[in-house]
Amino acid sequence: MKTLSTLFKNNVREYGMLIALITVMVFFQVQTDGVLMKPVNITNLVLQNSYVITMAMGMLLIIITGGIDLSVGSVVAVIGALAGVLIVRYDVNWVLVVALSLLLGAAIGAFHGYFVAYLKIPAFIVTLAGMLIFRGLTIALLRGESVGPFPRGFQNISSGFIPDFFHYEGLHITTILIGVILSVLLIWLDFRGRKNQQKYGFEVTPFYFFVIKNIAITTAVMGLCYLMASYKGIPTVLVLLFVLITFYAFITTSSVIGRRIYAMGGNEKAARLSGVNTPRLLFYTFINMGVLASLAGLIVAARLNSSTPNAGDGMELDVIAACFIGGASPMGGVGKVIGALVGAFLIGVLNNGMSIMGVGIDWQKVVKGIVLLLAVLFDVYNKNKNA
């Protein structure tokens, strides 16, 4: 059996991040007199960070290949602008526009990907160009002004909540039910995985650790669901995020394509000589990023209820920072979905907590910069210690 200390040592990054996140949350909870964990604020926190998390999933894959995408903030803007113009000015059906936007996102990703993967131009340069191009197109499309408001259905993408079937005063029962089902499902999955590992004779963690871990997870899930249930229930966006996170966690850990992306990032030449079509794979990761950025663009537009020329400005930096804080390596080949997720939340909580405390945007940036530096320093320190 693995001992707790080796378990911790092997996952020091993940646990370290989690501890940092919890510490920061406790700090702000105290500093804001409990406002941070209020139901309405928790819901806000999820909504505010939904686009960063959405894009972090795609950015993580790109960073694992060893690349970067600086254009996502501008893609968010241009998609938002297009949606605004089509829905508000030309009165096109919003469902059609959503579909069109996602397709256009894929095309934008393919545009970047083609230059990076097939013409071998560094991703930094291609996407820097994209950043300028799509910001410019946004302003041109909107003629420099905001466009809105959107119809109710479109707004619901980011401000809707799942329906409640029980109508109990003050508590969203469906949300609680989903929490229970999710908890049971997670425990069952973990238990099954453990059984499976034992069957193949692999080392497993001690049983008491398994119990403690599951109690902690269940508490977190139920706590979160309870908080949201006492406001308006689970936001629609959270359902979307849940699907995305599960999907990308699966892609990175268990799929052939994920394995190949890691191999390509770790050693492109070795991967290519092992029969991996590395240019095509790189091309796909950019298409994927384009789709996710356009999804984020729709969420942003729906949340603001208008398309603005400076939507998504600087957002690429939050997304990239989330990945690096979450342990991804700029050299490629390293990074986890769960890390990027925790990284995104850490940034989110910092933004949110400092805003509640009344810290100005100036000092917020300073703090975020320091956190990014510390997280990477922590990585480097651990790496040297192990070497």
Added chain:
Amino acid sequence: MSDVILEMRNITKLFPGVKALDNVSFSVRQGEIHALVGENGAGKSTLMKVLSGVYPYGTYDGEIYYQGKECRFRDITESEKVGLVIIHQELALIPFLSVAENLFLGNERAKNGVIDWNESISETAELLERVGLHESPNTLITNMGVGKQQLVEIAKALAKEVKLLILDEPTASLNETDSEKLLELLLQFKEHGISSILISHKLSEVNKVADSITILRDGATIETLDCRNDHITEDRIIRGMVGRDMTHRFPPREKNIGEVIFEVRDWNVYHPLHEDRKVSTNVNITVRKGEVVGLSGLMGSGRTELAMSIFGHAYGTRISGKAYRNGTEVDISTIDKAIDAGIAYATEDRKAYGLVLIQQVKNNITLANLEEISTRQVINEPQEMKVTSEYRDNLNIKCSSIQQLAVNLSGGNQQKVVLSKWLFASPEILILDEPTRGIDVGAKYEIYTIINRLVSEGKGIVVISSELPEILGVCDRIYVMRDGKIVGEMPASEASQEKVMKYIMTQQEVVEQ
């Protein structure tokens, strides 16, 4: 004891969980070439890192006496200051700087921080003359071959007024002529009173130049042989290295050669950058079932280029020619298709092209054939663990677990991981490019055993090697390449080192009618 320039006494170096050096004593006489040999992982490099201060004083036990004084180096600069210079296997030159800039890097000829270019250039020219390298001081490193780069490294050491030169596998990536030149240089230095420590796996070289040989095994000194008086045979050295007699350096094999299973006809390849330069010209080769075919030739003769162009056009442009599997033509225009056609190519440079070093052993083994362990694009991890464990056991890969990172394995074990990867792709024709480069005698023997096992299973193997004894010892049939052409073909039974060498070196087209 005035003629002893260096003495290391009772050096012990611990790494977490491993005793890398166990009470090693080692001494070098003034003006001798002292060879340090031993299997990979025997502790040669560690010992030299202790000596040069890479592992600073205090991280090891024991004493170092250099020119009669005890030394406690805290880093490389301190050891270089007293004339102790180490040249690592991986060259430490900056590719886009000139020879002169590299020579005085960190040791600039400057006044008040302003570089004196005239002095730098003229001194560079002088140093290059001393190492016999005829290049302009302004040539960029990136435009020189490995052999010349190695000489630049040595010139760099001379610039530091070296008294004791340490060379870690200096000839590992050099061809025979360049190696020869380098060894000559060491002998010249000896005349001028510069001592050298030579770490090498090539025993013929060791035998040629060394005055004494110290053998390390499992982190301990086994013996020091004096070559000035007695003639030491290679077998004698090997016996010391492996601790057992290796009368058979090549495991015997029962020959069972069948019909032709793979054939390449009229194969022409052009250089990817210089499109009018031909790197393979009208090459015809065949591989039979159960046969080991050798591809011999100097480095730069186009062996690797040929192999890689056959393996899914991984090298070169304007490739023409036909490939046949069991008599029918196959499409090998992409690596994917080549693998599907049953061809595998294990690279000569396992770190750059063979392995994803930052990944686990198991991920490396399955990379070329993920389909085998997945259903509908989803990897079955338990199954992956199972099959990779089998490869670890069958090929005797020494690792703490199949989840260990490839970067932490020794060269021989890394090579076995590369082999496992290609075996897992279950090819019919396996091209092995320098399969035993930089790995120790014991691991070499194991690789040869694996080759034997594969041909006994009816596969066809192509071995590319710069070591003639290896080609002669392992192969059934030998092709000799020069300038991208096949200039000779002979059964191994009729071949000798002299005969192959003659084909390699002869400038006239003796065989081409």
